[in-house]
Amino acid sequence: MKVAAGERRAVLGSNGAGKTTLFNTITGDFLPSSGNIKFFGEDITHFPVHERIRRGLRRTYQISQLFGGLSVRDSVFLACRGVSRGRFSLLRPAIDDATMAQAERIIHATHLDHLTDSLVSALSHGEQRQLEIALALAGAPRFILFDEPAAGLSPRERGELVAILNSLPAHIGYIIIEHDLDVALKVSTYVTMMHNGRMFKEGSPEEIEDDPQVQAIYLGGGHG
Amino acid sequence: MSITDIATGPSAVDRFFQQLGAAPVILAVALIIYPLIVPGFFTFQIGGQILILGMIGLSLMVLAGYGGMVSLAQLTVAGIAGYGLAIFGINSVGIMGFGWPWWIAAPMAIALAATAAALIGLISVRTSGIYTIMITLAIATAFYYFVNQNYTLFNGFSGYRGIQPPTLFGLYWRDPLPFYYLCLASAALAYGLVLYGARSSFGLALQATRDNPRRMRAIGYNVTAIKVFAYFLAGLIAGTAGVLYVWFNGRISPGTISVAESIGILVIAVIGGLRHPIGPFLGAAVYVLMKTFAIDLIGAERFNTLIGLVFLAIVFISPDGILGLWQRLKPHLAPTSLRPHHEGRD
Structure with missing residues (x-):
């Protein structure tokens, strides 16, 4: 998986697809069993968490960690x-x-x-x-991982969240995991679908929304 | 109070005292005039000991209250400073005793203790909760048995005797009055620095690490380094208290740092309260007074039972120790008009 600097990518997938595991691997909470992670060209696969953060990586958590x-x-x-x-x-x-x-x-x-x-x-x-x-915005971030930022928010709060994300400076890229498609597609320019720990489909928000396979797995109430 | 509330301009001193309130000023005055109105025994044996044990308790409060790390090795750290002083300075046993002057021996002993504390921290920070207690208890126990059996460096069971504080400005610092004020100044300095440092960058980082180490890593902190540095700073306080404790006793032996005494420090911190640096000093006051006078109240056979019951009663009534008791009583002691209305939460 490759994300360009400044890109805004949504990662979608049903529960257990491996989205948060992907984040935990990028931030260094888990070590990958194979492969490596490059951040702005630098191999950070074996860096401790805080060293990755000091290079401009940030994350938020699905369950608030405050x-x-x-x-x-x-x-x-x-x-x-x-x-x-x-x-x-x-x-x-x-x-x-x-x-x-x-x-x-x-x-x-x-x-x-x-x-x-x-x-x-x-x-x-x-x-x-x-x-x-x-x-996650503190101290000049270059790339942010948002893990379900809209979880449990009211419609008004979701609107505020979309406004905050869309007002971020253009050089800050991010990956957003979000179950609320409405939010995810409003704040991203490219979408990756995950299923059973693998990347399943990639495309623009419109392509993903219209894809029949995607609808069958994810949008069609597949995780109810 | 927030950080940006710090006053500026000519009224800074006034504002400082306004924020401080009357209670600390009254307490400070009371502590200063205390030895002038009580006999020497209360000045030295009670007052001095409360301040010294309170400082060791304070070092535990820094770790446990701000850092969430309950260490049973803080008396061990104080003991390392004590042994260091006996070895670097002058003792009457005829073993070791480098004969360094006190102004080199004491700082070196404190530095040695703080370094040892950082090492203990390095070993124990990978654990949390009850496992930290267990591993620090193991370190305390191991050090006790080691000094008990090692004669070349620690003179085994009998330890070191004849360790004297200096005579300075014509004052012998083991006389009750000078010694009390030495302890009071040291304790006040440690207390003030802890209170100030709790709102420093590092102090906030330590409290945040207690609340959520995972998030601390995710905002760029090396959590292990924070914890080890906290052990080092707490070691400076415990080490200073350790030097005073040896001057107080005139000797140091394994008995001073036994496991029972180490648990005594935990008892002091818990019955005093871990939420504020004043807690361990309150705890030390109760602890020392009970240890000294319970035997007069109930006789030699049952005095430990009385001590245990008092501690049990305090923790039973108020899990936050004496500090928690005070927080509960305070609203009822205020004049009626000043009482806050019921806030709907405790």
């Missing part, structure tokens, strides 16, 4: 700090700290301003999903 005991501001600040210097600083960030300013901008871009000082564990499900995306 810091319940921290505020929204501190969470996004840490995400910005994670790919910059001063991770082990024992000093408190100054008022005019550049990383803190960056965090504020991301909080604003992901529509979380009114929750900046709230404890993460006190956020609603939808707000936590937004924070998932905010953490």
